[in-house]
Amino acid sequence: MKFTTYTKAAGLIVALVLSGCAATKTAPGQSLSSSGISPNEARAELVAGNKRFLDGGMEAHAWQQSSVIKTGTYGQSPSVGILACADSRIPVEIIFDQGVGDLFVVRVAGNIDTPQGNGTFEYGLKALGMHSIVVLGHTKCGAVVATIAGKPLPSNMGSLAAGIQPALKGVLPAATDNPSQELITTCCEANVRYQMKKLRADSAVLRDAEKAGELVILGAMYDVDTGRVTFLD
Secondary structure: HHHHHHHHHHHHHHHHHHHOOOOOOOOOOOOOOOOOHHHHHHHHHHHHHHHHHHHHOOHHHHEEEEEEEHHHHHOOOOEEEEEOOOOOOOOHHHHOOOOOOOOEEOHHHOOOHHHHHHHHHHHHHHOOOOOEEEEEEEEEHHHHHHHOOOOOOOOHHHHHHHHHHHHOOOOOOOOOOOOOOOHHHHHHHHHHHHHHHHHHHHHHHHHHHOOOOOOEEEEEEOOOOOOOOEEEO
């Protein structure tokens, strides 16, 4: 294959990949702004969705098929980004009773901000119409507990503790293998607040959008024992 032919093929592949990621195709008269959660009501909608989850009155499943068809045809335009822990006890769309195309979710143990996660939210903001980000921590977080213990972790797991450690300054008196649940929760909340600050500090795009009123960054905690989400003020 000649080089020119190869580069054209590579360019076509890139274009196809991007067209699959971005919401570039809209229906006649359709506005590509968000999945339906308005900027001023993001927190209230998530609170209401969590209440439906707790009360057993979830609604999102009722329209999933139509959402699949809509987003498959016209592309995605999620309203809210969620930076969540990878913990399997926290199925993000379910606990907020949201459906296909509503949430733009980044999950990593310890809900830590990374350059890749940061870039993902920048893309959601600039290309997809995302207008809110929630940093979602949770009780009994294993990554936070491991950081509290202060012992070296093997292989790449050490990067998780390194991402959480700065958040614990001022709230963790000393490393301990036997922290109380109260201390763990305090540290988990401190980590949420730290990751919120880090999102702003590490991204001029997100920081400027927040200052301009185009983006809201919120913090919240999920209780793995009750299923309840509490937003941090």
